[in-house]
Every structure is written in C-alpha cells, then in structure tokens.
Amino acid sequence: MTRKQRRMTIIGGSLAVLALAAALVLNALRDSIVFFSTPTMVAEKHVEPGKRFRLGGLVQPGSLQRGDNLAVTFEVADGNAKLPVAYKGILPDLFREGQGVVAEGALDSNGVFKADTVLAKHDETYMPKDVADALKKQGHWKDDYDAKASEAKASDAKASGGSKPAATAAQGNPQGAVR
C-alpha cells in the first residue's frame, strides 16, 4: 500500500465513524429529547396527550392528596395556570407544598399530567432553576420568591440560634455583609 492509500484508508475510516455518529445523533434528536414546559405554556400550546415533556412549577399549597398504595395527586401552578398531576411512588425528600418541582411524564386524555418521575434536583433554596427562570420570565414571582427565601433564612437562623433570640438577629446581618 502506498503512503497515499494508507492515508486515504485512515481518513475514510474517520469519515465513516463521524458519519455514523452524526446519523445516530440526528436519529436520537428526533424523539429522545424532552422539552420543558410550565402550566401556562401547556395551556397556551395545547400539548397533545401522550407527548412526553417536563413540567415545572410550584406545588399548589393544599393540593397534595395521598391515595391508596402510594398514589398521589397534586397541582402544579405558575401563577397563571394550574395543572393536575398524578404520580405513583415515593416523592423525593425535598418535595414540599408551595415549593418548586419538576415532573416528567405526559398528559392523559383527561388533561391530567401522568408523571413517572418527580425530580428533586434542587439547590439549597428548594427551587429548581428551570422553574425559577420560567416564573421570573412571566414576571410573577420574583418578589414572592425573595420573600419566601428570606423567610426560610429567618427560620433557618431561628433553628440554629437555639434559645438565644439575640443570636438570630446577629445572623441576619452577616448575609448582607458578605454578599
């Protein structure tokens, strides 16, 4: 084999592998990508039943109902719209009413979101970033959230400050001083 032929074999092989990878990626992009929606977006876009997506929002306070054998229903709200969610299984440690949640699944024919996973990937303020951004964009929730965050911090401080109320006040400050 000449030098040129050898080089062509290697280049040809590389192109073949690259083409294979590109074909695989394009094929996978068609149906393995999951989009993120809020209840408002679902209401506006009329998502068809059976199409998988990720739903993000706040768990509507008072909407959580536990049924038999780990079946739960709750509502996800984003200020404008609400969407009922049904899930069967154990909710993650960080799942709370009034806090952010991301669920993956699809709508059924009755317009109920059947979730097969409920994600608990939160930062320390219990707010999934996707949800926070979506809500911020709608201009709904920023102040609300800040209030909630400082509330949470205050209760945090209370818990750690123990019996000394003076310490709670002292702990409020450093946050401001540092950040």
Add this chain to the structure above:
Amino acid sequence: MIAESGHYALVLALGLALIQSVVPLIGARLHDTALMNVARSTALAQLLFVGASFMALVMLHVSSDFSVANVYENSHSMKPLLYKITGVWGNHEGSMLLWVSILALFGGLVAAFGNNLPLSLRAHVLSVQGWIASAFYLFILMTSNPFLRITSPPLEGRDLNPVLQDIGLAVHPPMLYLGYVGFSISFSFAIAALMEGRIDAAWARWVRPWTLVAWIFLTLGIAMGSYWAYYELGWGGWWFWDPVENASLMPWLAGTALLHSALVMEKRNALKVWTILLSILTFSLSLLGTFLVRSGVITSVHAFATDPTRGVFILLILCLFIGGSLALFAGRATSLKQGGLFAPISREGALVLNNLLLTVACAVVLFGTLYPLAMEMLADFKMSVGAPFYNLTFAPLFALLLFAVPFGPMLAWKRGDLLGVTQRLLAAGVASLVAIAIAWAWARGGSALAPLAIGLGVFVIAGAVTDIVERTGLVRLPFATVLNRARGLPRSAWGTTLAHAGLGVALIGIVCETTWNSEYIATMKQSDVAHVAGYDVKLDRLFQRQGPNYREMIAEFNVSRDGETLSMMTPSKRSFTTRGSSTTEAALLTRGASQLYVSLGDATAEGAIAVRIYYKPMVLLIWWGPVLMAFGGVLSLSDRRLRVGAPKPARAKQRLQPAE
C-alpha cells in the same frame, strides 16, 4: 489569625505562580540555567504556600470558626469531625482551593521528580503550570475567597448540605480533581513541546506516566461518585447522564484516547500531532467540566445573572486557555515532524480506531451536554437530553469500540494479520456465544439486546485473557515455563489485560442491573412482608433515634430467603434540623455481586411507611470493573519503562540527541 494567614499564603502563592509563569521562559530563551531553575524552586514553594492555605481552611472548619463566612455557611459545631474536614471541599470556595492545591501538588511533583527532563522542557512545562495556577488563584482571590470574615460572628453555622455528609464525599471530589487536574501535566507538556517546536518518543515516555496517574484517579473518582449517588440519593440510580456527570466522563474518554495514542507515539514515533492535540483537548474538557460545575451554568444559562462574576471569570479562563492553546497548536503543529508509517491493519491502526471511537463518543457526550444550553440561549426554549439520547448514540459507538478491544493488543505493530488474530480469538468468540445462549435461555426470551451485550462483555474479558494465555503459552507449554514467562511479561501487559477485562466486567454489571433489576414500592406496616426476587423482607419495627446533628427514623427489616433468616437491614430517614432538609440512608445487603436495596419514603399517620425495595443483580460489577481498570493502570505504572522518576535509560538519552 488563621484565616488571614491562609489568605496571605494564597496571595503569596499567586505571586510565586506569576514568577513561575515568566522567569523560566525568559531563562529558556536566554539559555540561562539559573533562570530556568527558578521554575523548580517556585513550584515547590508554591506547593508549600497553597498547602498552608488549604490547611488553614481545614483548621478553620475543624475549630468551627463561624466568623469566617465559608465556615458559617457550610459547617455546624455538632457536625462529626470527619464531615467538618470533608465539608472544606463540599462548597464552591473550598473546592476551588482544593483544585489549585492539587494543581500545585502536580507541579511540585514535576519539579521534584523531573530531574531527568531536559532543563528547558522542564522550565517550559512548569511555566505553563504557572499560567494555569495564576489564573485560578486570581479567580479564587477575586470571586470566591474562602477566608472572608463576617463582621458580627454568629454562634452557630448553617451546616453542610446533608446529602454531602457522607464518606463517599470525603473521597470522591479529591479523586476526581486528582484526575481532572492531573491532565494539566500532559497539557503543559504539549504546550511546552509546541513552544519548543520539537517532540520525540522520549517526550511520550515522560507524558504517559502522568496521564496514567490522572486517568487512574479519574476512573476511581467517577466510579466513587456513581456509587455515592447509588446509595445516598435513595433511588438506586447510578448514572443519570447529568451534565455534571458528563463533565467528568468527557475528560475520561479523551484521556483514555490520549493514553493509547501516547503509546503509539512512544513505541512507533507516529501520531505525534494527534497526541499533542489530544493532550490539549483532554485538559480543555477538564476545564470545561470545572466551568460547567462551578459556574452554575448547568441548570440554566441565566444562573450567570445570579452570580455573574464567577461564571464570566471561569469562561474567560476557559477561552484564554482553550483558545490560546488551540491557536498555538494551529500555528505550530505543521512544524512538528511527522512520524512513522503503518498499515491500517496493525496495532497502530487498531489504536487509531480506538482513538477515533473514543473521541467521537466524547463528541457525542459533549453535544448532548451543550445542545440544551445552546438551544436555550439561541432559541429560548428549554429541553433536557437524557438517557434515551445517549442510549441511541453513545451506546452503539461504545459497543463498536468494545468489539474491537480484544483485537487491538493481539495485532502486531506495523503490519498485523487480522485473520490470524481472529483465529486466535476463536475461543473467546465461542465463550461469548455460550454466554449469549445461557443468558438468553435463562431470561426465557425477552429482549435479545441484553444477552448480546452480555456476550460482548464476555468476549472482551475472554479476549483480554486470551492475550495473556498466548503470551505465557499457558495451554501449550509445561507449567514451570509458563510461570517463568508470566514473570517475564512486562507489567504493562498485565495492566492492559486487567484494564480491558475491567471494561467487560463493568458492561456485564450495567446490562444485568438495567435489564433484570426488580423493584417493589409500597406502604408497609409493622409485620408486613414484601416479596422481591425470592427474598422475603419483613418490617419488624420502626423507631426514632437522635444523631449528632440530625434525628433519624429507622426501620428494621428482617430479610429471609426460603424461610431462612439472612440478615437485618436498617434503612433510615434523617432530618437535619439546621437546614430543615432530610436525607434517605438506604440499606444494602450484598449477596455475591448482587445487592438488595431498601430505602424509606414518607411515614403516614397510621404508623405505616413508604418503602422502596430493589433487587439489583450483579450491580457491584459496575464498580468492580472500574476498580479493575484502575488496578490495571497501577500495574502499568509500576512497569519499569514508565516508573515515575526511574533512572533514565541510556537509550532515551541517545534518542534525545538527534532532536536537539
């Protein structure tokens, strides 16, 4: 005082790093030995000062000095000592300090054990290390100083995220960083080679042990992280295709490719330019990983808005180093002399195929990680790319790679005989077919994919073993000769076999776990029995207990099989008062390589509790595989040829000369 000393030591380290980035380079230009030797002393001094700075932060955490913001936000006086120490790197500032400490450690190692390097090469390498170090010191000092004081110190800290209070976290980040940052050495060597405009087989011999060390730690670090997620997050998942995980997988893929291409360069003096490029890419991916994890860009691009300086700063470092090194590569690569020729069917050819598949697989992961980010920025809609995407893209590419793995080491250098190798691999092929048949019969039909994948795993293991059997003549020769031959084999040959077999072992574990794992989720009351995969799991009692900084609810399960009691399992749910959050502590019962996994959900009012029980067949193989791979790496490292700091063989000296 400790905080200020730590801060001061860090500033001094920055000063030293700046000297280290400039002076040795000038020395190399002027051929001034004294100036070039500055690199050595500054690298060692830098290690000393960063070490002191890191120790200062550890002491602050141990002594629970809540006047320091970092300690206040991530520690608690009631926290066990071990987690006070590991909490140092359980937060952004501390982990960046660990990052630079490890960088300084590697620089110090090159300085201390690099006596056999040509002086100007060492000066260049350490100088590039100095650039990286300076950039990251500046980053820490300007945007994430761990030593900031609070004006009115609180009495108690806010505690470390409970999920991170675990022994897995004690080991996982340092391991991962040793891997990430270890690749900075091969990067520095590559840049040094480009600046000096020459590169030879000896260069590859110096780079390979460092790459191997980094690769070993990265392999173990990824495996540890995966095992930690498995038992700590409470749902039994071990790989999520999460961007943070991808960030560690990409350097591993590129690093594995680099390990193999450096071999070609060392043995055959070919693939030089490619090896240089891979060195650059591997460390670039490590930097990208650091950026993705540390800037908060992952869950959303808009996280920049919440902490713009950090993200932008790391992005700047990223652009500077990746852009700069690639530009240097583009400018200088053509001046490097091309190396030897080889036929497509040869050991070199096989290693090229290995590199091709690994880098393309890496590119696919990179695409999957960055595509959602790009779409969010450009088209403003959010999406997630998860397991289904990678199953359709990464998996076939890797299957192809695994199929080729047994052939590689058996092909001869320069010109191989594919037909001959196929014949020699016949036994492995038969073993694999038998495994497929057994797996298929045992699973009674079902998906054909799983038995095929198990067959592939067996083929990889059997192929790796065949190589050793052939080289020792196990079947043909008398036992004494075989023993002698086995002793005479280079340790790197054993290393190759173990590392390749580890791949097969991990694959079998992955396939068994994903295909035949059984799950049981229900609410259980006292004396309820769950039947999972032939095991009877009975809930004996539920009780509360007070831990050092948490309360926990413990469930006692009695596990039996065919009426015979095996063991007690006690999963628990801990609630941490300070952060108001809770963690799930799963209980594991190991049976061979399989595990029974019990974790708790919420308790209901009537004294019942939600319980999740999994039976995961062969799940431990998923982590035994990487451990085997890492052990293979260690064996390779102990090979005389590559031993770090080994006396320079006379031959290498001679080979150096013509390049001068």
